[in-house]
Amino acid sequence: MMKIRRFLCGLCLLAGSTFTWGQSLIVPGTADEVGLKVHHDRPVNFGIKGGFTSSLFLVSNFSVNGVAIDVVQNNYKIGYFGSFFIRVNFDRHFLQPEISYNINRCNITFDKPLPEDAPAGTIPEEAFINSSIHSIDIPVIYGYNIIKEGPYSLAVFGGPKIRYIWNRKSDITFENFDQLNIKEQLRPLNLSFTAGVAITISRIFFDFRYDIGLHNISKRVSYEVPPSVNLAEGPDSNNEIHFHRRDNVLSFSFGVFF
16 A cells, blocks of 8 residues: 555656646746747747557458458557657647658458368468558648647647658568568558647647548559469469558657747
8 A cells, every 4th residue: 555655646746747847837927938938929830759650551452362351450550750840830820841750560460261162161261461661751731729828739730741651661571371472562652631639738749640541552462373372363363462551540749849
């Protein structure tokens, strides 16, 4: 019981010190108060932020060996990013271009199609697609401060985002497939739409956002067929893996204004 009380007391002290630091301990009517107001009323602010991401791939037109895969399970993995931004303020509105480096991770699982001669009651095997995608993102968002009182603000925002995927750095692996040396090439340039909410206390802020992929990011999938596997023959036999996906990303970040 004594350890629990000490832990709770320490937590309260930590929360209180963080809140006090965010307020900057200003005294009304002093030069510090004037300086704080000038900072928040500046036409332009610079800042940095970093945080964590969770990706969701919306899969469509997915087929393996000519058989459509209708059920795909997304297994979330934590990614991360760092960003630099400029905020242009005008009254309660702001325009904020950013540039960030992102590493988004996700795992896709599905049941492999059973062969036509499989015995009744055969349990299908699972196959996996593991993705670790490196990208440089450039969103340009418009925001509006619903609350803007002294050092505190609550804003909503949204806008387009251009994304450059770095294929050389990205790592995509296909596990438990019949084909060999499977490689997926992603489209280098992609477009998304981002929306979210931000909470600011003095010079620190917390940012929650959701990025919606607007189109398929997969360009092509290449592979080799082992001689021991009898895949479907025909003019489309070199493209027996079809894979389209859009990348949606939920992110949380912590940042500082300069």
